Amino acid sequence: MSEPKNDAQSGATNRAQVVPDTVKPADNSGTQALADFLQVVGSCVADLNTIAVGLSAIGQDHEKPEGLNINWAPKDPLVAARKARKAAVHAAMVVTVEALGQYVRTITKLPRLEKLTTEWNSRKPKPPSAAERFSELAKLLFVPICPVKDATDYDTRFRSCCVMLLIHWRNRHVHTDSNAELTYQEKQVVQAHEERIRNAYAGLDLDKLFGDFKHNRPTLKEATTLIAMTIQEVRAMDEAVYTCNDAADVQAWLDHYKLAERIGKIQRESKPEKQRASILRMLHTHAPRLKPWYEKFIPDPLIATQ
Structure with a gap:
């Protein structure tokens, strides 16, 4: 008879079932951010995932x-494993939110x-929180420029x-x-999409x-699902802003x-005839997604003067 799975085992199984709304392969589009x-x-x-498996x-x-x-000599190794998994889940949530904050700071x-x-910057006496900055940026990017009358929402606001x-x-x-915590209205938005979320995210x-959330006890499945949603959200946001419109956008990234x-x-330090190639090689190494926009909007001085 096999030994029952501990919490770390069951959590890893649950995570494997999570299927995002859209799965996109890695590509070279999008911003460096x-x-x-x-x-x-x-x-x-x-x-x-490695910690959960271990x-x-x-x-x-x-x-x-x-x-x-x-x-390492816990009285109960299974209890120690559960506590360690919880700590790893917390750490992953913190890292993801910090990375999201960096993305928002960069994009803006x-x-x-x-x-x-x-x-x-003008809000006094209290600046907007990280959640407010993210929410307001998402709304700015996702709400149509010319929405229908009284339309202030967008289809994936539940994910936001x-x-x-x-x-x-x-x-x-x-x-x-x-x-x-979420406002009453924000929670209502999520609950209004309960079936969609359940179907798209492995029965969440x-x-x-x-x-x-109320008792601050995230499961592995809940944490990784919210992280998957965050990845989808950032990808969608990036699609709305990644194109550089002009040289000013390029310079902002630089x-x-x-x-x-x-x-x-x-x-x-370089001869004029070698500068362009050297700059493009540097961008290819340090900011490959920025390179094509630099080529498009920042002219080669040698060509421009001919």
Whole structure:
């Protein structure tokens, strides 16, 4: 008779069932900010999955492997495994939200979003929270420019609200006195799409999700599902902004990634006829998604003067 699965084992099984709304293969489209976000979150999820698999091997009488020079002698190895899995889940949620915040900060440096950032900076006495910044940016990007009368929503707002739930959950992990949560209206948006969420995300139970949020006890399935939603959301946001409209957009990216300094160094140290090729090689290495926009909007001085 086989031994019953511990919590880490059952959690890993549940995660394997999660199927996002849309699954997109890796490609070279999108911003450098998206590439950075996916690298951080992808690595984080891979680490979480590895931890879950490793913890699933711990049984009631599990002993520390010989040669592992650490202090590990819990009274109950299964309880220790459950606590370790919870810590790993918390860490993955925190890393994902931090990566999302970095994405939002980077994207909003674009000149076309200057009005939004100016408005954020003007709010007194309290600046907008990370959840508010994300929500307002998503709405700006996803609501049609010329919506029908009284239309203030968009089809995937339920997903945006779930991402905000992840942000609030992160805050509860990091700040023990945090009472951040979805508004009544945001929760209603999520619940209105209960069937869609259940079908798209391996039977995710919203009542259990909100209950576990209230008691700060995320399951592996809940955490990885919210992370999957966040990845989808950032991909969708990036589709709305990744195209550089002009040289000002390109320059904003160069300044953010401190690549303008590298370009200046190349221009100072290279012969004029070799500068363009050297700059493009540098961009290919450090910001490959920015390279085609640089080629399009930043002219080659040698050609421009001919």
